Amino acid sequence: MDKFSVFSSRLVEKSENFTSGHRACQGCAEALAVRHVMKALGRDTVVAMSTGCMEIISSPLPLTSWRVPWIHNAFENSAAVISGCESGMKAMMRKGKIPAKKINFVAMGGDGATADIGMGALSGALERGHDMVYICYDNEAYMNTGIQRSSSTPYGASTTTSPAGKVSIGQHTQKKNMAQIAVAHNIPYVATACSSFPFDLMEKVKRAAETPGAAYVHVLSVCPTGWRIPTQDAIKYGRLAVDSCVFPLYEVIEGEYRLSYKPYKKLPLTEYLKGQGRFRHLTDKEIQMIQQRVDKDYERILRLSEEEK
Amino acid sequence: MEKITIKINGKDIEAVKDQSVLEAARENGIAIPALCSHPEIETQAGSCRVCLVEVSQNGRTRLVTSCNYPVRKGLEVRTDTDLVRRIRKGVVELLLSRTPDAPVIQKLARENGIEESRFFVDEGEHYRNRCIACSLCTQVCEEVVGVSAISMLDRGRDKSPGTPYLKPSQACIGCGACAYACPTEAISMTDEGETRKIWGKEFKMVTCSVCGKPYIPEAQVDWIVKTTGKDRAFFDKCPDHR
Numbered sequence A: 001m002d003k004f005s006v007f008s009s010r011l012v013e014k015s016e017n018f019t020s021g022h023r024a025c026q027g028c029a030e031a032l033a034v035r036h037v038m039k040a041l042g043r044d045t046v047v048a049m050s051t052g053c054m055e056i057i058s059s060p061l062p063l064t065s066w067r068v069p070w071i072h073n074a075f076e077n078s079a080a081v082i083s084g085c086e087s088g089m090k091a092m093m094r095k096g097k098i099p100a101k102k103i104n105f106v107a108m109g110g111d112g113a114t115a116d117i118g119m120g121a122l123s124g125a126l127e128r129g130h131d132m133v134y135i136c137y138d139n140e141a142y143m144n145t146g147i148q149r150s151s152s153t154p155y156g157a158s159t160t161t162s163p164a165g166k167v168s169i170g171q172h173t174q175k176k177n178m179a180q181i182a183v184a185h186n187i188p189y190v191a192t193a194c195s196s197f198p199f200d201l202m203e204k205v206k207r208a209a210e211t212p213g214a215a216y217v218h219v220l221s222v223c224p225t226g227w228r229i230p231t232q233d234a235i236k237y238g239r240l241a242v243d244s245c246v247f248p249l250y251e252v253i254e255g256e257y258r259l260s261y262k263p264y265k266k267l268p269l270t271e272y273l274k275g276q277g278r279f280r281h282l283t284d285k286e287i288q289m290i291q292q293r294v295d296k297d298y299e300r301i302l303r304l305s306e307e308e309k
Numbered sequence B: 001m002e003k004i005t006i007k008i009n010g011k012d013i014e015a016v017k018d019q020s021v022l023e024a025a026r027e028n029g030i031a032i033p034a035l036c037s038h039p040e041i042e043t044q045a046g047s048c049r050v051c052l053v054e055v056s057q058n059g060r061t062r063l064v065t066s067c068n069y070p071v072r073k074g075l076e077v078r079t080d081t082d083l084v085r086r087i088r089k090g091v092v093e094l095l096l097s098r099t100p101d102a103p104v105i106q107k108l109a110r111e112n113g114i115e116e117s118r119f120f121v122d123e124g125e126h127y128r129n130r131c132i133a134c135s136l137c138t139q140v141c142e143e144v145v146g147v148s149a150i151s152m153l154d155r156g157r158d159k160s161p162g163t164p165y166l167k168p169s170q171a172c173i174g175c176g177a178c179a180y181a182c183p184t185e186a187i188s189m190t191d192e193g194e195t196r197k198i199w200g201k202e203f204k205m206v207t208c209s210v211c212g213k214p215y216i217p218e219a220q221v222d223w224i225v226k227t228t229g230k231d232r233a234f235f236d237k238c239p240d241h242r
Helices: A029-041 A053-058 A078-094 A111-117 A119-128 A178-183 A198-210 A231-243 A269-273 A284-307 B021-027 B082-098 B103-111 B136-145 B177-181 B218-228 B232-236
Strands: A045-049 A070-072 A104-110 A133-138 A189-194 A215-220 A250-253 A256-259 B003-008 B011-016 B052-057 B060-065 B076-078 B151-153 B160-162 B189-192 B195-198 B201-207 B214-217
Touching: A029 A053, A029 A104, A029 A133, A029 A198, A029 A231, A045 A078, A053 A104, A078 A104, A078 A119, A078 A133, A104 A111, A111 A119, A111 A133, A111 A178, A119 A133, A133 A178, A133 A198, A178 A189, A178 A215, A189 A198, A189 A231, A198 A215, A215 A231, A231 A269, A256 A284, A269 A284, B003 B021, B011 B021, B021 B052, B052 B082, B060 B082, B082 B103, B136 B177, B201 B218, B214 B218, B218 B232
Parallel strands: A045 A070, A045 A104, A104 A133, A133 A215, A189 A215, B003 B076
Antiparallel strands: A189 A250, A250 A256, B003 B011, B052 B060, B052 B076, B151 B160, B189 B195, B195 B201, B201 B214
16 A cells, blocks of 8 residues: 555545544654544444553543544453443344444553553453454553553663663563464454554554454554654654564464565664664664564564465 | 534434535444545545435435435435335445456445345456446546546446556556545556556656665656646655655
């Protein structure tokens, strides 16, 4: 979809179901991702959202940014809440209390709510196979409360609870690969996306919503505040993450891998790391080590997607 | 922005005068299937006929296409009557006999409880791949892009979009907006290396001076420079490296 460059942006959905005037930081690519996701989903959607940046900024008490039914729940249970909604709606449609039509049930959460706190509820919902979509907005730390590390924080990143210094390198564990965990549940649709590739993101969300059964979409959302980059560069860093293969974009449909974007020229990891304040303490040796791991992970995805062809 | 109240399926809803029935219904969560309607197009062609609804006004009831029927005072719309269902089923069956391959049409058929079209499927010379001749591509080319490179050719069952005399068009800029807008994904556009093929014409792509990625057809750059007066040097670099 990337090739439809100029005029297609005038042809995408115009209505805004996640409206402007919310309180996100300048340059927030996560709010942008939510906006594109809501464009793709349309009005017939029920959203359950975990506590996190997007919940805080979109619903300060008398106001809301949401034009769809929206439930705020605790940190851990958005997947459980949406599976309850889906089952309830199914029962009411069966009894004829509401007219039968296609309604999208969507749970959303940040990386903390998905990979750390809500992991059990999410795993349960995926296993039960509800007709729902889970969307994880991954900004690689608990940004809302002040940049604490999560299990989705990449190796070497400095956060307030994993500060880099003389003794510590920063985050000393590897990033948890949530998309692969979702694939391991054998659900019909898993995808990774990034808000710097809006057409691709919208396509994937549409496909996830159309898929009967559980679907999982992992969206990399650049956070200028937490990644310590200039606010105008949020989109650029999303593209760099994909072009340097740190975050490959792929889909897994019924267990079959499909690479949705192959970088024209694979960029070295330094391109992605050098501008970010959270990585500025890394030495060449450490970057080399991370590069090896990135290459290995990317080659695995590449191999899996080529085997399917 | 004159607001009026109309009835859809017995429910009072508020709509803006002259807005289409389809838009008003969708804003209020009433689903009407439609293929060829697009909000960016000024005049909806109403040619796919899938969005048929029953409207009653001044005691008269009839079937209209909701995408181009304006909202007026006292309008009563029904989207769920037996007549609407029966006619829509027929329409979808006709579409299915024309384009049995298109996934969108197959999905629509499933939703309307059709397993196989009772009409003749012509797989001979009139087989049109996936095109339903809705003319959305030609409208997008004219109204959104503004070049009018393609138009609807022939009449009757031969009707299909194409460039004049089916020869490579001088006007086409290779932007691919038609392929993007097509509801049934019938238009083929392929990018191979530094050339893009669409409508039987090959376009040379501009490559980014930093990363070397071909990202936009040269003809499209010419068109943008001509219409907006933007500096040509701006297109030397791809959006990633500007």
